[in-house]
Amino acid sequence: MTPTHSPFYDYILVGAGISGPFIAHELCRAGARCLMVEAGKQYTRRTYPRNDLDGTAQLYWSGGLELGTDARLVFLRPKVVGGGSIVNQALVDRFDEDAFDSWRRDSGVDDFNEKAMAPWYEKAEAEIAIQTIPSEYRNRNADVFEQGFQRLGYQLAPLRRAQKDCNYEAGNCCIECLNGCRIGSKQSTPETVLKKALELGLELRAETEALKIDSSANAIGVACQTSDGGVTTYRARNLVLASGAIGNSRLLLNSGLGRRLPALGHNFFCHPQYMNFGVYDQPVMSHLGAFQAFKSDDAGFRKNGFKLENVYAGPAAIALLLSGFGRQHHRTMERLSHFACIEVCTRDTQPGRIRVNRKGKTIIVKGQNKEDLRRYHKGLAVIDEIFNATGAKEVIHGTMGIGLHLMGGCGMGTDPNRSVVDPDFRLHGFKNIFCADSSIFPNAPGINPSLTIMALSKKAAAQLLKDANR
Amino acid sequence: MKISKYFNPQQLRGLIRAGDVILPGTDVSPSFSRTGCIDHVDRMASTLTSDDLGGLRLLLGLFRFSPKWVIRLLMTACTKNSLAPGFLGSALRTIDLGIRGMVMSLYYSNLTGREYQGKKVFDIIGWNTRLVMPHDDSPSEIPQPDIAYENPEESDVARIFSRARQAQPEILSWGVKKRLEFISRLKAIIIARQADILDRIQADTGKSRTDALTAEIFGTLDHLDYLEKNAVKVLKDRKVPTPFALMGKQSKIYFEPMGTTLIISPWNYPFYQAIVPITLAFAVGNAIIYKPSSATPLKGLVEELLAETGFDPAWVQVVYGPGKELGRMLIDQRPDKIFFIGSQRAGRQIITQAAEQLIPVELEMGGKDPMIVFEDANLERAAAGAIWGAFTNTGQSCTSVEKLYVQDSIYDAFKAILVRETLKMTRGTDSDGESDIGPMTTSAQVKVIARQIEDARKKGATLLTGGEWDGASAAIPPIVVEDSSDDMLLNREETFGPVLPIFAFHDEAEAVRRANSDDFGLSASVWSADRQRADRVARAIVTGNVSINNVMLTEGNHALPFGGSKKSGIGRYKGEFGFYCFSNIKSILVDKNSGKMEANWFPYSRRKFQLFTELTTNIYSPGIWSFFKAAVSGLKLEGYVKKRGKTD
Ligand SMILES: Cc1cc2nc3c(=O)[nH]c(=O)nc-3n(C[C@H](O)[C@H](O)[C@H](O)COP(=O)(O)OP(=O)(O)OC[C@H]3O[C@@H](n4cnc5c(N)ncnc54)[C@H](O)[C@@H]3O)c2cc1C
Secondary structure, three states: OOOOOOOEEEEEEEOOOOHHHHHHHHHHHOOOOEEEEOOOEOOOOOOOOOOHHHHHHHHEHHHHOEEOOOOOEEEOOEOEOOOHHHHOOOEOOOOOHHHHHHHHHHHOOOOOOHHHHHHHHHHHHHHOOEEOOOHHHEOHHHHHHHHHHHHHOOOEEEOOEEEOOOOHHHOOOHHHHHHOOOOOOEOOHHHOHHHHHHHOOOEEEOOOEEEEEEOOOOOEEEEEEOOOOOEEEEEEEEEEEOOHHHHHHHHHHHOOOOOOOOOOOOOEEOOOEEEEEEEOOOOOOOOOOEOOOEEEOOHHHHHOOEEEEOOOOOHHHHHHHOOOOOHHHHHHHHOHHHEEEEEEEEOOOOOEEEEEOOOOOEEEEOOOOHHHHHHHHHHHHHHHHHHHHOOOOEEEEOOOEEEOOOEEOOOEOOOOOOOOEOOOOEEOOOOOEEEOOHHHOOOOOOOOOHHHHHHHHHHHHHHHHHHHHO | OOOOOOOOHHHHHHHHHHHHHHOOOOOOOOOHHHHOHHHHHHHHHOOOOHHHHHHHHHHHHHHHOOOHHHHHHHHHHHHOHHHOOHHHHHHHHHHHHHHHHHHHHHHOOOOOOOOOOOOOHHHHHOOOOOOOOOOOOOOOOOOOOOOEEEOOOHHHHHHHHHHHHHHHHHHHHOHHHHHHHHHHHHHHHHHHOHHHHHHHHHHHHOOOHHHHHHHHHHHHHHHHHHHHHHHHHHHOOEEEOOOHHHOOOEEEEEEEEOOEEEEEOOOOOOOHHHHHHHHHHHHHOOEEEEEOOOOOOOOOHHHHHHHHHOOOOOOEEEEEOOHHHHHHHHHHOOOOEEEEEOOHHHHHHHHHHHHHHOOOEEEEOOOOEEEEEOOOOOHHHHHHHHHHHHHHHHHOOOOOEEEEEEEHHHHHHHHHHHHHHHHOOOEOOOOOOOOOEOOOOOHHHHHHHHHHHHHHHHOOOEEOOOOOOOOOOOOOOOEEEEOOOOOOHHHOOOOOOOEEEEEEEOOHHHHHHHHOOOOOOOEEEEEOOOHHHHHHHHHHOOOOEEEEOOOOOHHHOOOOOEOOOHHHEEOOEOHHHHHHHOEEEEEEEEOOOOOOOOOOOOOOOHHHHHHHHHHHHHHHOOOHHHHHHHHHHHHHHHHHHHHHHHHO
16 A cells, blocks of 8 residues: 555546547646646657658557567557657548448447537547648649549549648658658647647646556556656546557456456457559659548448558558568669559458457457458459559559558447447446547448547547536 | 667677578669668667567577578568468568568668768668758757767866766666677777777877787787676676575675766876776776876777777767866766776875765875895896886886895895896887887876986985986986985885886895885785795785786786775775776665564564563574574564564
């Protein structure tokens, strides 16, 4: 029994990714005393890493080397103040009726519909600047994408990106911002709601990893490993879990709550994505300027469970995605500036499972069933079509599947046996533990998740404040 | 190749091999190894989980000894992983991602080693992204850190210290074994650059090349070798026995660094006296601020070698400047330890200033070392020893022979040999090893010697050799002096030059008495065929080091501690004790976390006092019977404490 002299909070929020700051902002605005703990480091525009090596090593869990048990998928799990909003592509999309229908079906939560969510989307969108890329700043990779779609009669739409003042006139290249935007254009949470929350008195402790929560008493205790290697316990009336899909399941499982929450760690999804390259005679220079401008918007694709995106990555990532090694590999990389790139992102149907072993280490079991692979191959076939229709001399399929949209594990639902979080964002059977981040997704929506995380977080915050006033 | 904190040299070589299989280079692209990108491996290794790191280490260790075709085969199997079933498939994919991930990230992040001259990888693949910063808080270029400072000001000195303090935990975190990798690397670099180092030493000191080679290069390498072989052993946590009365507990000793160490070195062996204490303090885990003598700074050399070895600029910082003023500024910053080699005068100043701040100080100062030759000694050998001991490094050693006592029965014969051989000595700053001694290094010291010689001459001493010296030239010939007496400056102050007074003594008692007659006590030598007598005399002389039938040789064995008694010094360094000199030796006593109360804690009572008296008497009385009685009293006391605890 060591007495803690640390102050007592109204809320502790675990994770400073997207959800945590969106909720904290509202709570602080209402005058609540909040502590946010984040395992990752806090960077500034000055200190973001400047190359792929440092970026992957410093901004992701396990140095970017997190694999599923069958090692077919790599999970990129952000670990930095700002979480996914620091490293992601900042594509913000609302869900469509199809996504919400499937959520409602799987969760029994009626609020999952376009109409009920619309006001929350609006509130979320009001916090960030959203832009599409003006045609004069689209690069040649976007042109390939557009041309292919037009030639083949597929529907596409401009991407909505959370960004402002990218200053393309000066020749800025947005791909640099995948390791943290050094010009502060990307609307990451530290540039938006987190900044405001801090101004309103949020206490943020970076490099502080929640290890275990103790919910046995009235107040919640969160034991955290601090940057100096010590363990400190913080206490609060309420706890908000915002450490992402894998983070939340891991924390709850390591806290011994697996028994009370039978669905904990189940239903994990990740929208496996595969990058593919067309090699052209002429230089494409995919890395320059606004490196992405379009997405597929084709009803046929949606029905078939995939979407295509106009994206690119740093040279180290691309080198790794190209299979093989040796001179051949060199030769391919030497032609990098002739690469166009299209990514297929599948809406996965086979639920994965997050577990922890006896040492507390995370184990991610995530297979892909026939349907998932069919979706992937369907998408791949369209990509081949596009590259061929636009004159690519060679088409290269990236080898590895990447899981960037990590979702589920603490799914929302009405049935405590099949879900973890109730429709009021409260853990089933717990008075004062809440969650609204990517982990509550009941299944894979097939659409970029971050805007919906923001909207759900807004909604959750309102719910929390309503509870508190009661 | 830089030293890695996470991989040993074998594993790094394994990574190079695998890297060159994966990225062998083409006519336009350099190979993996050529870019030197492996120097940056720690940037990625530092955030890996211990499991992943363990796996990579194992694999890379294997690659080190696998022929390249084996690595190629494995990587090919990895590429074809889809053919492999279940577990094997996932193992191959994991290996593929781990190894290729490492190699590709290093190479395609445009990183290169310091020596790489070729085209950068980004230029080859046409990666030319840019980012202009419209905001005021755009990233500033990180300034190139320097390792050396010339005539720093007060504020610079503060910065130097804070940098050292910040860096010290990082040095510690490498662990002794890893720090030794730096020592080994430094050793190799010194071996490779011998000739260059000798040139630099000679340029600053003027000493003969052989003197520079044997004392400075050989001596330094010998020390580094000693560190490599012993540091881990000496600095390991140690378990010590826990006495009966503390049964059930554990006692340990940890050897931790002091923190930031200030090392101030003299001009006589500027290279040796730099590298030896620096590496010793570093091996323990200290950050170091090193101030060379302003007379022989070897400017640029130490930092160059350390940088080439891969030392971080903050680990050892070199400061140049005038001893007195700069020394004061440095000590004002409160180093955690001061290690000083030099004159008594400077030593006194340092310890005085350190005393105000209560900073631990180690001083190695001058001597006036006696050499005693008994009649049964081999005269030729002893005379040659005397000449070398007195004149090596032109007498500018703290352990030079400065008083030669020869038994009266052989005095004349010995003197004849001594003079004959001294006259044969060759002089000059040579480049081929043919000269015995060089000129003096500093003009200040030439003046000291001129004054001593003039005083001696005036008071009736005879110069058996070297009478031709003009009292001004730095090229002082070896001078053997006869008929000098205790009232002469020559026999009261340290000479630190090529001057050897010779005396006759009658018996052992007289020799010892005269050898002990001054305030110095650094080292001595005793020459005799009678080992028992030699040992007797060695014990009787009040001094830090004694060589028997040899001279200045205790320093030749780095396992022996070095240091002075009387006014020659405080503390010991080198050998096992050298590590202690830079260590905070921490005692640890571990007890169990239980509900048990200790018998010696409150509350006291009459009954407890009685039981304790019984226990005390029994434990410390001899005999097996007392032992049993002690056990019984112990149990009684324990039972009493337990009962008291309950009833209260
Ligand atoms: C490269 C990449 C590109 C992406 N692109 C897009 C895109 O374009 N559009 C889109 O909508 N989505 C995108 N995503 C996904 C999106 O970023 C995530 O879905 C989103 O960030 C999830 O938000 P979150 O708040 O649930 O969790 P996160 O943003 O992942 O934040 C969780 C935070 O909690 C911290 N944490 C975890 N465990 C602990 C613990 N025990 N103690 C303390 N802190 C902990 C983590 O370090 C992390 O910072 C992308 C993701 C990646 C990786």
